[in-house]
Amino acid sequence: MQHPYVSFEGVTRAYPGHVVFRDLWFGVNRGEFVCLVGHSGCGKTTVLNILAGLDAPNAGGVIVDGQEISGPSLDRAVIFQGHALMPWMTAEQNVAFALSCRHPGWGKAKLRDAARAALEKVGLGQAADRKPAMLSGGMKQRVGIARALAIEPKMLLMDEPFSALDALTRGALQDEVARLVAEANQTAFMITHDVDEAILLADRILLMTNGPDARCAEVVMNTLPKPRNRATLHKLPGYHALRDHILEFLLTRSRTLAGTRPADWDPKSPPDVRPADAPLPAAAE
Amino acid sequence: MHRTVPFWQQALLSALLLGLFLGAWELAAGRGGGGTGVAVDPEYAALLGQAAAQGGQTPFPRPSEIAVRLWELLRDPFYVRGTNDQGIGVQVAYSLLRVAAGFGLAALVAIPLGFLIGMSPLLSGALNPFIQVLRPVSPLAWMPLALFTIKDSAISSIFVIFICSVWPMLLNTAFGVQSVRREWLNVARTLEAGTLRTAFRVILPAAAPTILTGMRISIGIAWLVIVAAEMLVGGTGIGYWVWNQWNNLSLSDIVIAILLIGIVGLLLDRALGAVQRLVAWQD
Structure with missing residues (x-):
């Protein structure tokens, strides 16, 4: 496997008396869209801020492009x-x-045109x-999206960008982002707590347990075929299994898994799951 | 609940109140005592004026007399007939010049310094005690020190204007810079905007309305203080003119000066208010 474009290596962020998350390992490959899903307070935004360079980890490091x-x-x-x-x-x-x-070095006219x-x-x-x-x-x-894309970044970071919008607008913007990211084969990392948003956009979905001392419990591989769009997404085989899996995690397992770390837990490689693939054999029966 | 009232109603009531006030004044300020009619030494009378020599009191001027005097003053506001006899326009111009100089210098010091204080918690903490102690001091208390060190009364009054207008601008600039929203600074950081670009393109426009508020407070205080300062140092200016007319017992002139000071102060405030509207932003 190639080196991922981004790799979180043993990243810990803690404040005095409060560990936000500990020993976090994951990677984002070039051209890949990764979503981080979890409840408020699990340190999602902190993960993004560290990746953006706005915050610094207490231990571990983040490697980008080597x-x-x-x-x-x-x-x-x-x-x-x-x-x-x-x-x-x-x-x-x-x-x-x-x-x-x-x-x-660009002049006013050139900036304006661009x-x-x-x-x-x-x-x-x-x-x-x-x-x-x-x-x-x-x-x-939309202006925020235009501003981020205009500078032709190697990677796009999104911190619940649509959470403040009404459902209709949110849907339109999700489609827009899906289109723009696909057009530019943009590497992207997004924080969200909207399950459908994650399924629509992401190639991989990292599930984080509740904080404090949150961890990435598992990595859900989104094997639904691309390009996806909101109108037909829910008709794809495997969609419901995938959605149920993530919802079930958010509703119960994010809480029950919090704090406890199984004996065989390896923070460097949280288990990969492919819930969307599972029903295929069942359907064949 | 605050109902909106048509402008013409407000204007009409204003005019009515003014009319009533001036009318009452006109009636109340009747002619003062014309003296006792006792014969006095003609030389004494020539020195003091007939009425005063006979024990008469200067009557309080009536609005109609003040209006006549105002017309006299405004017909030729810029004459200069020696150091102690200059038009009222010249006096106001002197005062405005001093305020402009003192206020301008204060802005040059306070806005950059306030910027630094706002950006540096260390500097903010270190300078805060000095600012807190010096700020409540009446600017006129500085006058003797200024006269002693500067040895020039005109520059001393500019210094007094400087010292009184520096504080509101300093504190407002620091506050405005401190309150710049974290998210805008984060945008600048993720864009690698650099210190200067962040200062001029993000922090300055974000803090500009607060800075202008400070400038507006400062210019108001400066215009209050210049009158008192000029009464102390003398020479020229509207404050000196007021004191001079008091010594002449020209009460009409003093009423006119009060009116003029008020109007100029209003115009100064409106001018900065216009600038404030230019830099205002709406979230």
Whole structure:
């Protein structure tokens, strides 16, 4: 197996008297979409912040592209939970600001054209001159996506990017992200607690137990064929088994597995499961 | 509940109140005593004026008299006939110049320093005791030290304006910078924006409305203090002019000066308010 693009190696994050998670190992391959699923308080956002370089582990390290990370990088763009747009800039200026960081030598006109192009890609060409206060929640998050993709990062990090949106908007944006990520063969890592979102987008889904002292209990391989879309997703064979498996984990096992570590537990390779493959032989009977 | 009231109603009531006030004043301030009519030494009378020499009191001016005097003053506001006789416009201009100089210097010091304090918890903690002690000091208390060290009354009054306008700007800038939202700083960090780009493109615009609030408070205080400072140091300026007219017992002039000081103060505040609207952002 090739070296993964990202690899978490024994990462521990703790505050005085409180271990968020301990000895976390996982990798993300190039072009792969990995989702991290777990309840609030299990340190999901901390995992993402460490990968983004905004937070640092107490022990262990994160290797990206063969090098241990020491801080934030333009190669790992973040789509934040709150859109995190600067309210004094128009949508276009927000994207242009990111572009000006990536390309310090670019002139105003070039930045503007590139920002417009990035906004067109997420269907916001006509709203480029509006400030965030004049945009709906979904449009703001689209600008956030455009800003992250405009700098052509090697990896996209998303921290529950759609959790603040209504269901309809969320669905539209999930499809949009699925399309954009597939088009660019973008490596992506996403935090979510929305099971369907994870099944729609992810190649692999990491399941985390409840905190404190959370761990990655298992890795669910999403073997449903790609490209997927929301309209037909639930008709795919194996979808319900996959969904039930993750739901069951979130409802009960995330709690019962918390804290206890089985004797044969190897943090370096949490068990892989393929629930979507299971019903096939059953269906053949 | 606060109902919205049509503007014309407010304006009408304002005008009515003003009319009532001026009318009552006009009636109340009747002619003062015309003196006792006792014959006095003509030389004494020439020195003090007939009425005063005979024991009469200067009457409080009536609005109509003040209006006449105002017209006189405003017809030629910028004349200069020697050091002690200059138009009211010249005096206001002197005061504005001092406020501009003191306030400008204070902004040049307070905004960068406030930025540093806001960004550095160490500096914030270290400088806080000094700021807390010096801030409540009346700026006029600095005047003797300023006169002693600077030895120039005009520059001393500028220093006093400086010292009174520096605190609100300093504290507001520091507060504004401290309150910049974590998520915007995180955006800048993930974009590797660098210190300068983050300071000018993210922190400064984010804190600008708070900084402008501080500037607005400062200019108000500066305009309050300049009148008192000029009364102390004398020479020129609207404060000195007020004191001079008090010595002349020209009460009309003092009423006019009060009105003028109020209007100029209002305009200064409105000017900064306009700038504040320019930098305001809505979340």
